Amino acid sequence: MPPAAKAADTTRENPWPLRRLTQNIKIYVDRMSSLWVEGQVVQYNPRPGSRMAFFTLRDTESDTSMTVTAFPNVISAVGAGFEEGVKVVTRVKPVFWERSGSLNLQAAEVHLQGLGDLLAQIERLRQKLAAEGLFDERRKKPLPFLPRIIGLVCGRNAKAKDDVIVNASARWPAARFEVREVAVQGQYAVREVSDAIAELDQIPEVDVIVVARGGGSVEDLLPFSDEALVRAAAAASTPLVSAIGHEGDAPLLDYVADFRASTPTDAARRIVPDLAQELEGLAGASQAMRNAIERRLTQERHHLDLVVSRPIFLTPAATLEPHRVLIDSAVTNLRSRIERRLSEERQGIVQASATLRALSPQATLERGYSMLKLPSGELVRDASQVPKGTLVEGILASGRLVAQVVGSTQATDSAAPANE
Structure with missing residues (x-):
């Protein structure tokens, strides 16, 4: 069966070969x-x-x-x-x-x-959002040193996803991710990226959100300059990293993000520390602390040696020696004074004893006198006290005697007048 002459004459049983269609299209286009x-x-x-x-x-x-x-x-x-x-x-x-x-x-x-109209529109939007303060540095939040969970917004099966996860895990093997794969270009990109940012922002353990895309044409990156998406990023309370495109790409999301990474790989380096570097830093800090402690101990040991080497510690009693000398001098002086005082008092006692002895009745008796006492113990001072026959006791310088009065005479007053 001969092939149909016109496209309208083709049937299921008599189709055109594909080359016939392309030949005819080429003929038409060339005209x-x-x-x-x-x-x-x-x-x-x-x-x-x-x-x-x-x-x-x-x-x-x-x-x-x-x-x-x-x-x-x-x-x-x-x-x-x-x-x-x-x-x-x-x-x-x-x-x-x-x-x-x-x-x-x-x-x-x-x-x-x-x-181009699109770039002009983006520039007008950039100026508008800048005037609102959405790009102010004061609004930008610092990135955490070590996020508990990293939120990642990326394309489906995109290389940017691997760039972030692989490089971040290489730096910090324990890094954990909460990934949202969405459309990153086309008519659904704005809504899906905005929803993913809002969803990750509601997870308390997500400490940083990375929006990543591996570059593209100006047309491909237009969603990341959309006003709705930019405002969604600005409304997030979680620190947000923009990793869209390459060095030369700068969608408006870069301006509102808390940190702008030049590439997804650069974002991976920014969101987690390098474990090897941190361990090296810890080792260096530990060694520095150990050296500082050893230096301090050496200094304090040296100071202690200087203190211990002082005479006061070598012969502790040396500090007491001046006081001991003073005490010995004071004791010697006190003894001297006491001895002088005792000597003086001893001499006074001797003199007083001699005086007392001279004035005592015993001394009178030793000079030849005696004392008489009545049986009542009363001393006889007057002859009238001892009538004849009275017994009296005589006290002598040595010994006593008992006598009986056989007579007595009254004393005469030689000083009395003769006529008396």
Whole structure:
């Protein structure tokens, strides 16, 4: 059966070979004339030395985009302003590739139309949020030294996930992660990333949140400059690390994040300490403390040796010697004074004894006198006390006697007048 002449004549029993379709599409596309189109350059990777340049042109009011090829001289003619984000108008010819079945545009001329609308919108939003203070350094929270759990927001089966987990675990093997795999580009990215940040922020053990994506075109990174996502990140109470793209990428999430990591690998180095380095630091600190203690002990031992070597410690009694001399002198002086006083008092007693002895009745008796006492013990002082026959006791200087009075005479007063 001969193949159908027209596409409308094909049936299930008489289909076209795929090559017939691609041939016809190519014929139709080749008949199209060159035309001028406008759009925004959302992806451009310069390849020095390449025979052909490639960039992606996107419609500014929809998600429609196409690959554009151009000879290097066409791009160089544009000037230094040709880069991702600029808006251009270009004269192109549609080209269909039969083997791959792909359609692209080949540019013959490219002219700049100024900064792309998307970048202009992002810049206006950046200025607005900055005026609100969302990017102030005072709002930024310090990262914990060692988070209990690391919250990770990343793409599904993305390399950025492995970059963070593998590198962080290599630095701190005990690191724990709470991972939320979400869309990181496209129409669902803003909502899913925002929800993941809010969900991780509600987990008390999550001490830091990392939002990671391994770079991409300006178009791919647009969700991370969306106002809703930026405000969701600003509302999180948990410290947040932005690890979007590479060194040159700077979505608005970088401005509001508490820390901006240049890459997911850089984020892994920032969120956990290096165990080997910390152990080395601890060992160094321990050795420094040990050396400091040994130095202090050596100093104190030296001071103690100096103290012990002083004469007061070598001969403790030496401090008592001056006091002992004073006490001995005082005792000697006291003894001398006591002896003098005793001698004086002894001499006084001797004199008093001699005087007492001289005045005592015994001394009178020893001079030849005697005393008489009545039986009542009363001394006889007057002859009238002893009438005749009275017994009296005589006390002599040596011994006593008893006598009886045989007579007595009254004493006469020689001083009395003669006529008396």
